[in-house]
Amino acid sequence: MWDEIAVETPTDELPVPRPEVLAAIDALAARGVLSSLASRSAPTVLDRMDAVPGLRERFLAPQVSWQDKSESLRRIAKDLGIAVEALVLIDDSPYERAEVEALLPGVRTLDPGEVPALLAAFEDREVTPESRERVRRYRTEETRRAEGERFQGTREEFLRWCDMRLTVGPAVAEEVPRALELAARTHRLNSSGLTPDRLRALAAADGHELYTARMSDRFGEYGIIGAALVDRTARGSWSVPLLALSCRVAGRGAAAAFLFWLMERARESGAEDFRVTLRPTDANLEMRILLRQAGLRRTEADDSADGSTAGDDGAVLARTLDSGGGGGGLPKPPAWLHVFTRKDADA
Missing domain, CATH: 3.40.50.1000 (HAD superfamily/HAD-like)
Structure with missing residues (x-):
C-alpha cells in the first residue's frame, strides 16, 4: 500500500x-x-x-x-x-x-x-452486472451481518424480519452470462460442476430450459443468485444437470426454495419424476444434504448422449412427484422466504 x-x-x-x-x-x-x-x-x-x-x-x-x-x-x-x-x-x-x-x-x-x-x-473477460455490483453487495452483506448480531430474537425471527423475496423464472438472454458465471464460480451450492461451455451448449439445445433466481430483502438486491438447467427430453421426467447458487445466500433457505420451486413446476407440467445430477466434492456437502432432505435418492442411470446424467464418478438422484413421493408430498420452502414466479412478480 x-x-x-x-x-x-x-x-x-x-x-x-x-x-x-x-x-x-x-x-x-x-x-x-x-x-x-x-x-x-x-x-x-x-x-x-x-x-x-x-x-x-x-x-x-x-x-x-x-x-x-x-x-x-x-x-x-x-x-x-x-x-x-x-x-x-x-x-x-x-x-x-x-x-x-x-x-x-x-x-x-x-x-x-x-x-x-x-x-x-481480466481485460477480455465478460463482466456481468452482478460482477460490477459485487463489492457493493458484499458491503450490504456486512450491514446484514451487523444487524443480525444486534437483533434481539431467534435466527428465524431475524430472517422473517429481513423480508426476503426469491423470484424465479426462465432465464432471459441478458441473464445467461450470469448463469455461466455461477456454474464456474460456485462450489458449496453446486450440484454437478457443469462447465460454462457445456452449460451454454445444453441451454441452447432442444428440450432444455435455463432458469434463474433473483433475491432481495429489506437491505437491497442480491441480484441473480441461482441458476438451474432443466432437461425435459425424457417423457414424463424433469432432469436437472446443474443446480448452482451463490454462497452469499447460504443458510437463508434460497437453495431449498429454488429446488422446491423446480420440483413443483415439474409436477405441474405433468412430470412423474424429478432428477438431479450430483457430483460429490469436498465443497458441496451442503448441496448433497439438501438433495437428500428433498427426498432425492441415488438411482442407476447410464450416461446419456447430452451429458445430462452424471458419469465421472457422479450420480443421478431422483424421486417421484406424486402426492406421496415416497415422503409425504413435496417439501415447502422456508416460512421466512417469500417465493414468486417471475410473471407473478411482474404483475
Missing part, C-alpha cells in the same frame, strides 16, 4: 498510499474482484485508515493484527463466505508469501510487480 511502515510514522497520519496500488484495486473492483487487507501491524492502523477519505471503504473484511498472514486469510475467507482457495495474496515480502504458500497451498501469491499481468488477465 505504501513505502513506509505505518506503525513507525512519527504522527498519526498514515503514509501516502501508492497511486498505482489504489488504481489496481479500483480496476479489479470494476470487474467484480474484492479486495481485503492481511496486514501484520498494530490494529490501530485500521482505525487510522478510517480517517482517510476513500481508503478504508476499498477493503472488505480487513485483518490488521500481529497474527500470521495465513491466519488472516482464513478469517477473510470465513467473513466473506468464500473458499480460501479463491484468494490471491499480493505481498512484497518473500517471507510472507512463503508462509502462506506453506500453510495455504491453494492460495496463489504474487509479488506487486506481477499486478499488471493480473490486471491484463
